[in-house]
Amino acid sequence: MEGNNVSICVSSLKKRYKDREVLRNVTFSVPTGTIYALLGSNGAGKTTTVRILTTQLCPDGGAARIRGFDVIREPEKVHQVISVTGQFSALDESLTGMENLLLMGRLRHLAAPEKSAVRLLASFSLSPDAHRRVSGWSGGMKRKLDIAMSLVGSPDVLFLDEPTTGLDPQSRLAMWQIVRRLRDGGMTVLLTTQYLEEAEQLADQIGILSEGKILAEGTPARLKSLLPRGAVRFAFHSPEDLEQAASLLGAPAGKWRTSCLPEECALTVFTDGRADTLGELFCCLRDGSVSVREFSEESPSLEDVFLTMIKEEKSYGNNKTKL
Numbered sequence: 001m002e003g004n005n006v007s008i009c010v011s012s013l014k015k016r017y018k019d020r021e022v023l024r025n026v027t028f029s030v031p032t033g034t035i036y037a038l039l040g041s042n043g044a045g046k047t048t049t050v051r052i053l054t055t056q057l058c059p060d061g062g063a064a065r066i067r068g069f070d071v072i073r074e075p076e077k078v079h080q081v082i083s084v085t086g087q088f089s090a091l092d093e094s095l096t097g098m099e100n101l102l103l104m105g106r107l108r109h110l111a112a113p114e115k116s117a118v119r120l121l122a123s124f125s126l127s128p129d130a131h132r133r134v135s136g137w138s139g140g141m142k143r144k145l146d147i148a149m150s151l152v153g154s155p156d157v158l159f160l161d162e163p164t165t166g167l168d169p170q171s172r173l174a175m176w177q178i179v180r181r182l183r184d185g186g187m188t189v190l191l192t193t194q195y196l197e198e199a200e201q202l203a204d205q206i207g208i209l210s211e212g213k214i215l216a217e218g219t220p221a222r223l224k225s226l227l228p229r230g231a232v233r234f235a236f237h238s239p240e241d242l243e244q245a246a247s248l249l250g251a252p253a254g255k256w257r258t259s260c261l262p263e264e265c266a267l268t269v270f271t272d273g274r275a276d277t278l279g280e281l282f283c284c285l286r287d288g289s290v291s292v293r294e295f296s297e298e299s300p301s302l303e304d305v306f307l308t309m310i311k312e313e314k315s316y317g318n319n320k321t322k323l
């Protein structure tokens with residue numbers, strides 16, 4: 001899929017470091033004016049993907065275009081339409097907020113850097129602190145200024161690498177509002193996150209990335225619908241009970257999809273939601289001499305989808321599920 005209404009088009013991207021495959025045929029596209037979240041745990045390949053798309057790193061295979069420009073052959077053109085906020089702040093802490101923005105405005109050859117700085121400070125509610133040194137600002141304020149810096153010159157496409165890592169819940173909510181506002185103003189945003197809730201709250205489309213591969217892709221609602229309606233969570237007394245329950249109920253021996261949470265000594269089992277299925281589950285556990293500490297019925301969360309996808313990928317090497 002590519003055209004005027006697609007701002008990011010990534011096809012079969014590959015990257016390896018020595019003998020380690022870090023990206024394995026990563027393919028996705030992001031329509032203009034939408035938010036796409038690459039969701040994955042540490043080391044999944046999120047930053048590597050962002051570094052390739054922002055021309056900081058060369059892929060070993062595949063292709064990517066940003067607003068139609070090829071990231072390998074036309075990096076200067078790509079630079080003109082993108083901006084990046086990385087995991088590490090690009091601010092000069094010895095300067096004030098205003099001075100940081102003015103510096104960026106001059107670097108980007110803006111005709112009126114002061115006007116742009118004042119507007120950005122106001123839109124991020126940073127005007128009252130504009131003339132204080134950034135070294136005295138809170139983490140949330142610095143993160144906001146980081147994003148404001150990346151908006152100098154009004155890019156078409158914004159890359160946010162883990163924008164809320166390390167922020168308190170209040171600053172995280174404020175950041176989400178900012179990102180939504182940018183999207184509503186027509187900007188295309190690619191964000192990476194380890195937070196399921198963040199992806200669920202913000203993204204129009206989510207790609208679940210694990211070990212360099214997109215396991216599934218879709219809207220938050222569709223990803224959730226991957227799993228059956230009913231979910232039963234069993235908690236056990238011991239890891240041995242958990243292991244036994246997982247092998248009785250889950251694939252390949254058992255007939256249900258399951259998601260294991262070892263740290264809680266618990267197993268989520270996805271069912272058709274019928275009462276007799278619940279009875280069947282209990283019979284199965286009793287026949288296998290597994291004693292249940294407690295159980296509850298719940299609807300599957302995106303976390304359940306995520307964990308199940310990763311588990312099934314490891315067991316069967318599934319291809320990407322497109323929704």
Ligand SMILES: Nc1ncnc2c1ncn2[C@@H]1O[C@H](COP(=O)(O)OP(=O)(O)OP(=O)(O)O)[C@@H](O)[C@H]1O
Pocket residue numbers: 017022040041042043044045046047048049194
């Ligand atoms: N320069 C490098 N040399 C060797 N291996 C690297 C290099 N950069 C990244 N890697 C490895 O590639 C894998 C993917 O790293 P990447 O930073 O893309 O993951 P990530 O999903 O962004 O993780 P995190 O959430 O921790 O930032 C990791 O196993 C990492 O150790």
